[in-house]
Amino acid sequence: MLSGTQQAVLFDYIVALGTKTINHWVFAPAVFVIGTVVIVLLVLLASIPQRRYQIPVKTALVALTAGMTLCLFLIGFAYLFVIAPEASAYLGGFERYVGSGVLAGVVATVYLWVYHFDDLGTKVRKLFGTLFIGGTMALTIAVTPILGAEIFTNLDENSRQFDFYWYGHYALMDTVDFDNDKVYVVIQDFYRPMYTRIRYYSTPLRINGPIHLPYDPKNIPDTDDPVFNIQGDVQDWAHELISEEYDYVYLAYINPLFVDIYGTLFEPSAEIMERVLYKVVMLPDDQVVLRPIASPPNW
Secondary structure, three states: OOOHHHHHHHHHHHHHHHHOOOOOOOHHHHHHHHHHHHHHHHHHHHOOOOHHHHHHHHHHHHHHHHHHHHHHHHHHHHHHHOOOHHHHOOOOOHHHHHHOOHHHHHHHHHHHHHHOOOOOOHHHHHHHHHHHHHHHHHHHHHHHHHHHHHHHHHHOHHHHOOOHHHHHOHHHHOOOOOOOOEEEEEEEHHHOOHHHHHHHHHOOOEEOOOOOOOOOOOOOOOOOOOEOOOOOOHHHHHHHHHHOOOOEEEEEEOOHHHHHHHHHHEOOOOOOOOOEEEEEEEOOOOOEEEEEEEOOOOO
16 A cells, blocks of 8 residues: 555555656657657558568557656656665656657567568668667757767866756855764755755765655745654754764755754854755754854855
């Protein structure tokens, strides 16, 4: 039996299959180019009267349909049982994952080319080869520059600092020791999807785990709801920071309610602001105080 959360994810996934588009920068040209090639080939072959073309065309259509169906089923299975709840609750990466279904088209096309090559006439072979090679070249030309720029940006330290998530959370990314420090990242409920992105960009930094209570994407919490990844009152949080040996607290996204509940834990002279990194400082009386040590540029 599926849990209530899993049932909600399954429903949203089925709805998304009919409403969302494949808009990722890699798969958009892939779907267009390869999809066009497959459709043209199948239409041309199906219009040829000779019976010898009916079997490969039907086989290609079956492979295409079955491949896409299996792909979509496995993606849905992954959202329910494999992908982390904080990502599956929002169908994170849906457009990219569903775009992988274009591989079914590749399978169908390759099947025609390899297993029914001898059944195809010379003109059809040439047409097939021209379209396939042309489609591959067009896809390569469309994707390579963007993919190369993406790789360069993520490998180059200077470029990466201008990335939205890197630069936006500069106080965290440029201050801590990624290999040795431990940071408690505070994220307001309204911005919950940002958790997985911050965790991705801060790897291998040790950060607190999320609380797996995904809300309904159709009923997003408002800006005054409690911060989602802190449990308990100020004493409970202070005890967690000490017992779990956190070195820093990073306020990624907060709201006024956070200040009302947890504000007394900060150094009296400290201004409590988001995108600011605070050092966890132990006092002689076994108390803890949060002291600001890094802010984003121009703050």
